[in-house]
Amino acid sequence: MNRKTLVLPAVVGLIAPVLAACGGSDSGSGGGGDIVVGTTDRFIATKDVPAPLDPAYAYDVGTWNILRQTVQTLMIQPKGEGDPVPEAAESCVFTDSGNERYECKLREGLKFSNGDPITAEDVKFSIDRARAIKADSGVFALLSTIDTVETKGDRDVIFHLKTADATFPFKLSTPVAGIVNPDDYEKNKLRDGFAVDGSGPYTLKADTKGDEMVKAVFTKNPDYKGTLKVNNDSVDMVSFTDADAMGAALEKGDIDVMSRTMSPEQIKKLSDNSGDVDMVELDGLEIRYLGFNTDAPTVKSKAVRQAIAQLVNRSELVSQVYGTQAEPLFSLVPASVTGHSNSFFNKYGDPSTTKAKSLLEKAGVTTPVKLTLNYTTDHYGPATKQEFQILQKQLNDSGLFDVTIKGTPWDTYVPAERKGEYAVYGMGWFPDFPDADNFLAPFLDKDNFLKSPYVNSRIINTLIPESRREADRLAAAGTLTDIQDTVAQDVPVLPLWQGKQYVAARDDITGTAYALNSASTLQLWELGRGVSG
Incomplete structure (x- = not known):
């Protein structure tokens, strides 16, 4: 069967790190099970960066691609083109003509993955926390136009802005605005290590080696409520030291999908050759x-x-x-x-x-x-x-x-x-x-x-x-x-x-056309296993 190269237009929708190479995985394309995604992104906890996955700190495409699977935001960028749409929120809207007052109502029945109910106070806690910590990554600046966050009852959150900000709905779709459980995250201190708890489409189990996460295991969250349709039960994201090792794992069938970061030579080779790998090219x-x-x-x-x-x-x-x-x-x-x-x-x-x-x-x-x-x-x-x-x-x-x-x-x-x-x-x-x-x-x-x-x-x-x-x-x-x-x-x-950006996948993997949006957001929920075509 000839490998298909799909060239897709940009879909209107982040800096960039790497997971270290542990080589292959026990679950690959050979027999169903977890979908395995390879990456050259690395996640290392160091003295300078002890909390790489805390939403109040993380500010690069690799860490955000972990958080977008696990931590829910009030708004989300849609599958195709367009403005952000409600996610953890049922509705969000500017309530004044000057774009300085923004009100959101939470969905009913939202829960963190441990079963705790999510309230408006949790949203306020999460956003005020990121603003107060002011991590040296600078991610808090995305929330710089907020003056105060007000709550009304359990479901209503009102943002009073210092100045008009038409881009504010987009900012509420970013992981720094993710909703975290006050029981798991201290108000004035970053959460060290690789644990992440939220209400997103997946839960996370981090496999570590020393101070490095070498595999991220995403499992479908049964309590998730939002706009996303999750097309798989689990995804493993495995790290490789370099693009060559990642490409070899795809060729062997040890992984099903790879994207960040392929070499120019790999991209050209996969685009030119026939085989059982599909290459998706996106603006x-x-x-x-x-x-x-x-x-x-x-x-x-x-x-x-x-x-x-x-x-x-x-x-x-x-x-x-x-x-x-x-x-x-x-x-x-x-x-x-x-x-x-x-x-x-x-x-x-x-x-x-x-x-x-x-x-x-x-x-x-x-x-x-x-x-x-x-x-x-x-x-x-x-x-x-x-x-x-x-x-x-x-x-x-x-x-x-x-x-x-x-x-x-x-x-x-x-x-x-x-x-x-x-x-x-x-x-x-x-x-x-x-x-x-x-x-x-x-x-x-x-x-x-x-x-x-x-x-x-x-x-x-x-x-x-x-x-x-x-x-x-x-x-x-x-x-x-x-x-x-x-x-x-x-x-x-x-x-x-x-x-441009690229996704390479074995040809029984579906949903690769939407695995990345134009802002390089990894959308693992789009991936599924289908019939080789």
């Missing part, structure tokens, strides 16, 4: 970028950052590393999202050594500028090193820079970046929700998740609030463009490319 909203510590001496001068922006050849980078699996990106906002503007192309045009040299000379910068470009070795896939080698060559070939590159494992990379140890560093972003605001505010607002020292008071105090007042996101396009143009001028971050 995605993942972006990659360089971040700058604008207080670091080597890049404190805006001219240095502008010169890098003038030299980077995105088309060459994409074609040599990712081929058709990615596209050059000239803004933090992907091209398919309302409000996108090609601000960096408008500002810098085609790569030019002459223009870059002029920028540095006018600012009195001595060349070559010595820099280290930092990247993570085990988080965004095996092509990351090659990507940074090309960036290094592009900058060094200009004669204006003397660049070295350095790779670091994710579990030490992120804490180091947040402490300001890197002048220039590579990161990825998977949106929390598919709105232009979520590609701008997390990088530029106060309490931004990068802990960036870059501050633009006009963006923070005027432009971001202005854009959020517009319920019609097309009407916010002018303000959003203004923000993007300012980023291109100041270059606190440098967008590089946006990528």
